[in-house]
Amino acid sequence: MTFALSIPGLANGSIPLQAYLVLAAVLFCTGVWGLINSRNAVRVLMSIELMLNAVNLNLMAFSNYLDGQLIRGQVFAIFVITVAAAEAAVGLAILLSLYRNRETVDMERFNLLRW
Amino acid sequence: MTIASTTELICFLVLSTTLVLGSLGVVLLPNIVYSAFLLGGVFLSVAGLYLLLNASFVAAAQVLVYVGAVNVLILFAIMLVNKKETLAAIPGLALRRLLSAAVCLGLFGLLLRVAFTTNWALPGPLPVGEEATVRIGEHLFSDYLLPFELASVLLLMAMIGAIVLARRDVFSSDVITGEPVDQGLIEKARTPLLLEQRALEKTP
Numbered sequence: 001m002t003f004a005l006s007i008p009g010l011a012n013g014s015i016p017l018q019a020y021l022v023l024a025a026v027l028f029c030t031g032v033w034g035l036i037n038s039r040n041a042v043r044v045l046m047s048i049e050l051m052l053n054a055v056n057l058n059l060m061a062f063s064n065y066l067d068g069q070l071i072r073g074q075v076f077a078i079f080v081i082t083v084a085a086a087e088a089a090v091g092l093a094i095l096l097s098l099y100r101n102r103e104t105v106d107m108e109r110f111n112l113l114r115w
Numbered sequence: 116m117t118i119a120s121t122t123e124l125i126c127f128l129v130l131s132t133t134l135v136l137g138s139l140g141v142v143l144l145p146n147i148v149y150s151a152f153l154l155g156g157v158f159l160s161v162a163g164l165y166l167l168l169n170a171s172f173v174a175a176a177q178v179l180v181y182v183g184a185v186n187v188l189i190l191f192a193i194m195l196v197n198k199k200e201t202l203a204a205i206p207g208l209a210l211r212r213l214l215s216a217a218v219c220l221g222l223f224g225l226l227l228r229v230a231f232t233t234n235w236a237l238p239g240p241l242p243v244g245e246e247a248t249v250r251i252g253e254h255l256f257s258d259y260l261l262p263f264e265l266a267s268v269l270l271l272m273a274m275i276g277a278i279v280l281a282r283r284d285v286f287s288s289d290v291i292t293g294e295p296v297d298q299g300l301i302e303k304a305r306t307p308l309l310l311e312q313r314a315l316e317k318t319p
Contacts, residue, residue: 014120015123018231021226021230022226023131023134023164026135027135027138028226030138030141030142030219031138032219033219034141034142037211037215040147042147042151042189042196043141045189046154049185056161056177057161060165061168063168063170064168064169065238066235066237067240068240068243069240069243071242071247071250074170074172075251077173078173079266081180081181082269083269085185085270086269086272088184088188089274089277090273090280092188092189092277093277094280095192095196096195096196104198105196105198
């Protein structure tokens with residue numbers, strides 16, 4: 001059994017492009033809300049991952065429906081995944097360093113630059 | 116392999132329900148460990164949606180990188196900073212949440228409007244399907260070669276940066292000037308961990 005599910009004639013298939021776009025919009029807005037409202041710094045990083053996944057979902061949907069032969073969206077999604085992995089590693093290292101110095105992960109107490 | 120459109124629709128509905136509920140759980144659940152595991156579920160359902168979109172290679176990369184690396188990294192971070200702390204109350208927290216929810220709903224409405232009013236160039240060219248991996252390889256080694264190499268440099272920089280940021284021991288003397296370093300500036304005296312507290316209680 002092959003791994004890919006290639007669906008011929010998908011352009012007029014059962015699922016419209018807009019369904020994927022709406023799904024990605026829901027995911028992105030959830031991520032934005034979590035980013036603004038989270039008190040825990042780890043949850044902020046998780047929300048950023050949610051937003052990156054929403055963007056990737058958009059790229060893949062466009063790649064499949066509008067750019068089926070060149071699939072540039074998939075290449076872009078791979079680069080986004082790479083940058084997201086680097087961002088997660090550096091972000092969590094910064095978080096550990098912050099925790100070591102401030103003894104907390106509460107976002108409201110990281111206010112050294114507030115004036 | 117071709118799947119019937121009904122099967123495709125059922126797969127899409129199940130995956131999207133998992134995705135939406137999981138992402139809401141990631142944001143709303145009070146226990147952050149549950150959030151981290153739900154985040155893994157969200158990543159897996161996004162990988163399933165990639166499979167529905169004829170992208171097997173990116174789906175595999177998603178599972179490997181996100182579920183295998185990023186999610187495990189987040190779980191480790193939660194374990195390392197796991198301290199019960201009572202968060203100080205903030206005035207106007209409910210108002211802030213309502214305002215940000217209104218902003219997010221406005222953004223969502225805008226995205227919906229864009230999605231439904233734009234004239235997409237449908238139907239586009241036929242998807243390549245199982246040849247996608249070959250095409251991605253051709254792209255990466257021809258017209259996207261420079262971003263590909265830059266990504267490797269970026270990953271190296273991120274790896275070294277993460278190690279430097281997260282390492283605990285500091286040098287006793289400055290590397291450049293040779294002067295002794297004031298340790299208190301670098302690392303604040305912390306409250307002893309639970310095990311160390313027990314050891315301190317036993318010693319006298």
